[in-house]
Amino acid sequence: MSSRPVSSRQLTGSGAVQPSPGLGKLRSLAHRVMAAGYLLRFGVERDLSRYARQTVLPGIGRAGQQRLLDAHAAIVGCGTLGCVIADQLCRAGVGRLTIVDRDLVEPGNLQRQVLFDQADADARLPKAEAARTRLAEINPDVRTEAVIADLRPSNAERVILDGPHGRPGVILDGTDNFETRFLLNDLSVKHTVPYVYAGVVGTRAMRAVFRPGVGPCLRCVFDRPPAPGSQPTCETAGVLAPAAAMIGAMQAAEAIKLLVGSDAVATGLVELDAWTGMHRSVDLTRSADPACPCCVGRVFEHLEAPDPDAAALCGRNAVQVMPAGNGHRIDLDTLAAALQGVGAVSRTPFMVRAGLDEHPGVTLSVFRDGRAVIEGVEDTSRARALYARYVGA
Structure with missing residues (x-):
């Protein structure tokens, strides 16, 4: 046998x-x-x-480090806050990062946006791509997906939940406007993904963690976006880099706690002033609104809203214009050829950029998805008209 x-x-x-x-x-x-x-x-x-000083921490250890290496965090916005968050999560060994940002690196960012340098600004690189390149140099254990796009209702679920890294374990707020924050809150509640909110303007900053099913959501605390012009912005009040570094580090710490499964996740809204040293925390454990339309009523009005067609960009003399419809694609080579007669034209793997000779001081940058950033313009109606003339309706 x-x-x-x-x-x-x-x-x-x-x-x-x-x-x-x-x-x-x-x-x-x-x-x-x-x-x-x-x-x-x-x-x-x-x-x-490389993680020796982190794995020795009782709240992390070897098992927690393994969870971080297997984890996925989505960072929306890679400006002042997003750079701090991405840098610290990359160094902590969060194995997969998705970075979503619509903007380009410019010299005015370098005072506070720590992932970028002069070469990135000179090349006008998309922030998400410049960050991806820098993070790969910092930690080869981490895989970063760069999404060069404006997060909006029609693409939010696809971009955050259905990308190559799959569903994230946490969503981190690096944005500069409440419209996107309310969109992220809808996404968080609908799909039960923790959301780490933060904002910074001037020397002050705040941070809160919203966990679906555990305490309030963003709309319980801020029932509606502030009226336009009612709040200071980064353009009118500026941004102190240390304030962003402090609150971004606190966001990263909460994300690490969430990803390792810690029971020490913050339950309060923290506010600080990096100039005066003021620091206070407001307990949010009893702040859930029984009439909240989002986390109680399950109405996701920001996620289901129509896409805006144009928006002024915070802190810049620029307007972003979006084409009508979803899934619009631009052939960059064809567009670059068509724009040759309007002024100086440059083509990168990500966009076509053209100075408009008939409009001194105005520059048009068009991305593959049809989105355009028109610099030198503040009026959205004028920006839409320029888009229609040089790119098409």
């Missing part, structure tokens, strides 16, 4: 079943590499020495 091979065990002469020498060697190797500061995952050794 022929014998049957046994893959991981061998029969001894007495009939006892013993582990094979090969399996024993594998276990011995696993023990050695773990003792030396490695994780053995799917047959690949991961060096944990």
Whole structure:
């Protein structure tokens, strides 16, 4: 009778079943590499020495570090706050990051947006792409998806939930406007993804964590966006870089706690002033609104709203224009050729940029999705007219 091979065990002469020498060697190797500061995952050794000061923390440890390496965080907005968040989560070893941003790096960003340098500004790189390149240099363990887009109702679920990294374990707010924040809150509540909110203007900043099913949502605390012109903006009040660094670090800390499964996640709204040293926290555990249309009524009006066709960009003399409809695509080579007669034209892998000779000081940047940023213009009606003339309706 022929014998049957046994893959991981061998029969001894007495009939006892013993582990094979090969399996024993594998276990011995696993023990050695773990003792030396490695994780053995799917047959690949991961060096944990870069996280040594983090894994020694009681709230993280080796198991928590593994969870971080397997985790996915989505960061919406890669400006002042988003750069701080992305930098710290990358260094912490959050294995997958999705960064969504619609804007380009410019010299005025460099005072406070820590992932960018002069070369990025000179090249007018998209912020999401410049951040992806920089993060890859910081930590090769981390895979970053750069989404060069404006997050809006028609694409929010696809961009945040259905990208190559899959569903995130946390959504982090690096935005500069309440319209997008209310959109993120709808997305968070509808799909039960924790949302770490923050805002910074001048020297003051605030942060809160909203966990669906645990306490209030953003709309329970701020029932509607503030009226236009009623609040200071980064353009009118400026931004102190240390204020952004402080609150962005607090956002990153809460994200790490959420991703490792800690029970120490913050339940309060923190407000600080980096100039005066003021710091206070307001407990939100009893702030849930029983009549909230979002987390109680399950009405997601911001997620279901029509897309805006134009919007002025905070802190810039510029307007963003979106084409009608969803899924619009632009052939950049064709557009670059068509614009040759209007002024100086440049083409990058991400966009076509043209100075408009008939409109001194006005520059048109058009992306593959049809979105355009028109600099040198503040009036949305004029921006739409320029878009229709040079790009098409």
